[in-house]
Amino acid sequence: MLAVVLLKKAVFLSESALRPQPVQGLLATRRPFIGAHDLAALHHALSLREQAAVSRVAAITAGGSEADVILCQAYALGADEVFRVPWEGDAGLTDASPVGRVLAGVLAGLPAGVVFCGHLSPDSGRGLVPYVVAQSLGWPLVTRAVKVQMTPDLPHLRIHRDVGRGNREVVECPLPAVVTAVRYPSGWRYPKCARLLAFRRRNVPTLSPPSSPGMPSEKRWLADMEMTRARPRPKKIFTPDENLSAAERMKMIVSGGLKAKKGKVVDGSGADAASKVYEVLVECGYAPK
Amino acid sequence: MYPLLFSPLRIGPVVLPNRIVSSAHTTNLSRDGLASDEHVAYYEARARGGLGLVVMEAVRVHPTTAPRGALIGYDARAVPPLKRVTEAVHRHGTKIFAQLLHMGRQMSGADTELPLWAPSCLPCPTKRELPHPMEPEEIDEVIEGFARAAGLMVEAGFDGVEVHAAHGYLLQQFLSPFSNRRNDTYGGSLENRLRLLVQVLQRVRAAVGEQIAVGVRISADEFTDGGLGLSEMQEVVRMLEAVAPPDYISVSQCNYNGVSYATMIPDMHFPLGTFVYLAAGIKEALQRTPVFAVGRIVDPDQAEQILANHQADAVCMTRATICDPELPRKAREGRPEDIRTCVGCNQGCAGRIHTGRSIRCLQNPTVGRETVWGEGLAAAPRRKKVVVVGGGPAGLEAACVAALRGHQVVLFERRAELGGQLILAAKVPGREGIRGVEQNLSREVRKAGVDVRLEVEATVDLILAEAPEVVILAVGADPVVPELETPADGAAARPVEDWLEGLVEVGAKVALLDDDGHYRATSVAELLAAEEREVWVITPRPYVGTDLPPTCWVSQEYRLRSLGVRVLTGHVATSWIGKDLVVRDVFTGENSTVGEVESVLAAWWRRPRLELYRQLREASPGIAVHLVGDCLAPRRAMEAIADAHRLARLL
Numbered sequence: 001m002l003a004v005v006l007l008k009k010a011v012f013l014s015e016s017a018l019r020p021q022p023v024q025g026l027l028a029t030r031r032p033f034i035g036a037h038d039l040a041a042l043h044h045a046l047s048l049r050e051q052a053a054v055s056r057v058a059a060i061t062a063g064g065s066e067a068d069v070i071l072c073q074a075y076a077l078g079a080d081e082v083f084r085v086p087w088e089g090d091a092g093l094t095d096a097s098p099v100g101r102v103l104a105g106v107l108a109g110l111p112a113g114v115v116f117c118g119h120l121s122p123d124s125g126r127g128l129v130p131y132v133v134a135q136s137l138g139w140p141l142v143t144r145a146v147k148v149q150m151t152p153d154l155p156h157l158r159i160h161r162d163v164g165r166g167n168r169e170v171v172e173c174p175l176p177a178v179v180t181a182v183r184y185p186s187g188w189r190y191p192k193c194a195r196l197l198a199f200r201r202r203n204v205p206t207l208s209p210p211s212s213p214g215m216p217s218e219k220r221w222l223a224d225m226e227m228t229r230a231r232p233r234p235k236k237i238f239t240p241d242e243n244l245s246a247a248e249r250m251k252m253i254v255s256g257g258l259k260a261k262k263g264k265v266v267d268g269s270g271a272d273a274a275s276k277v278y279e280v281l282v283e284c285g286y287a288p289k
Numbered sequence: 290m291y292p293l294l295f296s297p298l299r300i301g302p303v304v305l306p307n308r309i310v311s312s313a314h315t316t317n318l319s320r321d322g323l324a325s326d327e328h329v330a331y332y333e334a335r336a337r338g339g340l341g342l343v344v345m346e347a348v349r350v351h352p353t354t355a356p357r358g359a360l361i362g363y364d365a366r367a368v369p370p371l372k373r374v375t376e377a378v379h380r381h382g383t384k385i386f387a388q389l390l391h392m393g394r395q396m397s398g399a400d401t402e403l404p405l406w407a408p409s410c411l412p413c414p415t416k417r418e419l420p421h422p423m424e425p426e427e428i429d430e431v432i433e434g435f436a437r438a439a440g441l442m443v444e445a446g447f448d449g450v451e452v453h454a455a456h457g458y459l460l461q462q463f464l465s466p467f468s469n470r471r472n473d474t475y476g477g478s479l480e481n482r483l484r485l486l487v488q489v490l491q492r493v494r495a496a497v498g499e500q501i502a503v504g505v506r507i508s509a510d511e512f513t514d515g516g517l518g519l520s521e522m523q524e525v526v527r528m529l530e531a532v533a534p535p536d537y538i539s540v541s542q543c544n545y546n547g548v549s550y551a552t553m554i555p556d557m558h559f560p561l562g563t564f565v566y567l568a569a570g571i572k573e574a575l576q577r578t579p580v581f582a583v584g585r586i587v588d589p590d591q592a593e594q595i596l597a598n599h600q601a602d603a604v605c606m607t608r609a610t611i612c613d614p615e616l617p618r619k620a621r622e623g624r625p626e627d628i629r630t631c632v633g634c635n636q637g638c639a640g641r642i643h644t645g646r647s648i649r650c651l652q653n654p655t656v657g658r659e660t661v662w663g664e665g666l667a668a669a670p671r672r673k674k675v676v677v678v679g680g681g682p683a684g685l686e687a688a689c690v691a692a693l694r695g696h697q698v699v700l701f702e703r704r705a706e707l708g709g710q711l712i713l714a715a716k717v718p719g720r721e722g723i724r725g726v727e728q729n730l731s732r733e734v735r736k737a738g739v740d741v742r743l744e745v746e747a748t749v750d751l752i753l754a755e756a757p758e759v760v761i762l763a764v765g766a767d768p769v770v771p772e773l774e775t776p777a778d779g780a781a782a783r784p785v786e787d788w789l790e791g792l793v794e795v796g797a798k799v800a801l802l803d804d805d806g807h808y809r810a811t812s813v814a815e816l817l818a819a820e821e822r823e824v825w826v827i828t829p830r831p832y833v834g835t836d837l838p839p840t841c842w843v844s845q846e847y848r849l850r851s852l853g854v855r856v857l858t859g860h861v862a863t864s865w866i867g868k869d870l871v872v873r874d875v876f877t878g879e880n881s882t883v884g885e886v887e888s889v890l891a892a893w894w895r896r897p898r899l900e901l902y903r904q905l906r907e908a909s910p911g912i913a914v915h916l917v918g919d920c921l922a923p924r925r926a927m928e929a930i931a932d933a934h935r936l937a938r939l940l
Contacts, residue, residue, distance in 0.1 A: 234569035235598035
């Protein structure tokens with residue numbers, strides 16, 4: 001089974017048509033990059049391959065040849081195949097709906113079992129493409145995924161969704177499906193130099209949509225599995241450094257992490273308290289003699 | 290008043306009515322390995338006070354781990370007596386879990402007359418006995434032991450079981466690289482070391498099904514170099530949650546290795562809530578499993594704050610509810626000021642149980658005696674006028690109990706404040722907490738309506754002027770110093786109390802003569818050393834602090850050694866001439882000299898103050914005059930309070 005990741009050539013916020021124009025020119029020359037949510041989508045696809053749930057991971061983007069830099073990053077991060085869908089317009093900024101339909105047409109011609117997308121792009125911040133793709137293909141759409149697992153017995157994905165305020169919902173989704181990811185999971189992936197160099201030696205294949213994509217034959221439904229409430233993080237509390245020896249940790253605990261202070265102890269009766277405290281204040285220079 | 294503390298908590302199939310837990314603790318109340326009437330009364334008293342959950346003391350899962358006084362859990366004979374305990378606890382709406390334990394190498398084979406079982410042939414650093422490295426079939430036997438015991442606990446009516454994988458016992462011995470040197474599938478990698486615990490949890494779960502909760506107790510830090518630390522235990526609980534998810538995790542600490550042992554039941558030298566950070570660390574690593582925090586959580590405000598900070602889902606207020614079983618009820622009713630707060634002295638609970646005796650409490654004399662004293666105080670058949678002389682712990686307890694029983698009580702104290710010896714004891718840094726005993730007793734005395742008269746030197750005439758029917762003398766004892774040969778114009782040894790009261794100055798090198806065996810000597814040595822004096826503790830005993838509770842002794846030893854206090858055991862001082870202190874070996878009789886000694890302090894014996902007693906007996910033979918506390922026989926505060934309580938119940 002093939003997992004496909006749809007990547008967007010993200011540019012800085014100021015380049016967005018929805019953003020103020022004056023700074024757009026200043027930042028227009030910056031390199032495109034893969035947004036955090038798209039990176040999460042790529043990570044989930046690669047994780048499924050590592051679990052042997054899918055055999056290959058393909059990364060697809062829409063745009064001109066300048067979008068190849070995105071595919072280069074995806075290839076260096078571990079994608080098996082990369083494809084570019086030629087697109088002349090402003091992919092995803094103002095053309096989300098037509099781009100989505102074109103990508104759906106491309107996907108219909110691939111043996112894709114699951115399609116991952118970023119939930120939102122860092123520029124337009126709309127996240128419409130996955131909705132259009134899912135609608136066009138008639139596949140179920142699961143949004144805001146933070147953890148994706150293949151169920152052992154069925155061709156289903158078990159997906160943990162971030163439903164806000166730290167709460168999690170777990171759903172089971174029949175395949176094929178479109179999944180949007182919301183953030184990069186724990187554990188960074190680093191691009192491999194050898195794959196970066198290998199990418200330079202190859203031509204990026206392009207894919208064109210068929211003239212009349214087929215329509216979905218059946219409806220598939222998600223199954224709710226469980227809902228877990230957010231688990232608040234414990235308030236930070238003094239914790240001794242684990243690199244210290246056991247005896248030193250004990251010392252830290254008993255002292256509360258503070259070194260022993262040698263203060264002046266004033267002893268005496270309650271009646272003398274005021275005058276004795278005053279003497280100390282004088283001695284310390286806080287009060288006049 | 291405490292919305293989080295009194296909110297219910299789901300633990301697997303069980304819902305706790307509130308989040309106050311009494312964690313498992315040895316009571317030594319068993320008879321022939323079976324639960325006794327004392328158990329029933331002890332746990333029912335705690336349930337009556339409103340605890341959410343009682344985790345009963347550990348039952349042993351295999352014959353290789355059944356030391357004296359322990360409950361057995363591997364034999365069906367255990368079920369009927371345990372059933373009586375669970376029924377008694379359930380009567381008050383409290384849930385009760387059983388703890389399942391195999392101690393591994395951390396015990397003595399002399400108790401079972403069987404070899405110890407452990408992952409590797411390495412001795413426990415405290416017990417020093419070499420164990421038998423377990424064979425795979427023996428491991429299977431222990432796993433089956435846990436499962437069988439869990440099944441029996443279901444029959445006995447428990448709401449859950451807690452697998453004890455903490456405190457350095459067998460399951461932790463397998464888990465820790467400090468004690469596990471195996472090279473088979475149970476040793477080496479973390480996955481291998483964790484295997485036994487996972488198998489036990491899975492097997493126990495299979496044995497009990499979904500009927501009852503299955504929890505686990507862990508040590509989140511072994512406080513042992515080369516042992517388990519918080520980060521590794523975070524990994525352990527993540528793995529447990531994935532492969533053998535427990536219904537809750539109770540987070541403790543330690544094993545029996547040196548200073549680590551002192552952390553098991555932290556005494557008053559540790560700050561309040563000292564190990565909550567471990568529970569918070571474990572909770573941070575978990576997705577959904579509730580976490581219990583433990584370690585000097587003694588006050589409902591403190592407990593509420595821990596829950597509010599999400600550092601734990603429930604709080605083990607174990608010693609706090611030994612000391613005052615009514616703590617949950619008082620907190621719920623908005624009367625936290627009425628709680629008799631545990632001070633962490635460890636003398637009656639940890640101190641006695643670690644020496645094989647049944648549980649007691651310094652502040653609550655009814656602990657372990659619930660079958661005799663547990664039903665509250667009976668009103669006196671006739672109201673009497675009672676005069677108590679002495680505002681130390683014994684005098685306060687006697688006055689309080691007598692007043693609560695309906696007597697008219699007058700208490701004379703010669704000082705300007707109540708507390709007696711507790712005031713001096715609390716002057717030493719780290720021991721300030723002992724003053725809490727006086728504060729609790731003083732509050733109870735005033736609330737009971739005792740007529741307290743301070744700065745009054747009680748004389749026979751003064752006492753008789755009150756026309757009492759009963760006089761209770763709690764006037765204490767005078768410190769005695771050992772007789773040393775000194776020049777006629779030379780300085781003599783002085784009691785440690787004189788120095789604490791500021792009556793005597795000491796020099797740069799101090800010899801402290803100790804035949805007290807308790808904090809009276811060691812805490813003063815600690816304070817002297819902290820003031821950068823050279824301190825020698827000289828004792829005829831085999832070691833310093835012989836009478837301290839074992840866990841307290843470990844931390845005391847740690848502090849004395851850290852401060853550079855020199856110790857000379859098995860010696861008594863005989864003369865102090867010039868600056869030479871001559872000491873005699875009590876075994877060989879040979880003399881040696883400790884030079885340049887500028888001051889000699891003594892924590893030696895004490896002599897009961899009996900003058901007033903004799904005068905009273907002579908002046909008015911018809912009046913009942915009783916002695917309690919040190920003036921009866923100089924001992925510790927716990928015995929003094931128990932004397933007083935016993936007497937006041939009989940008036």
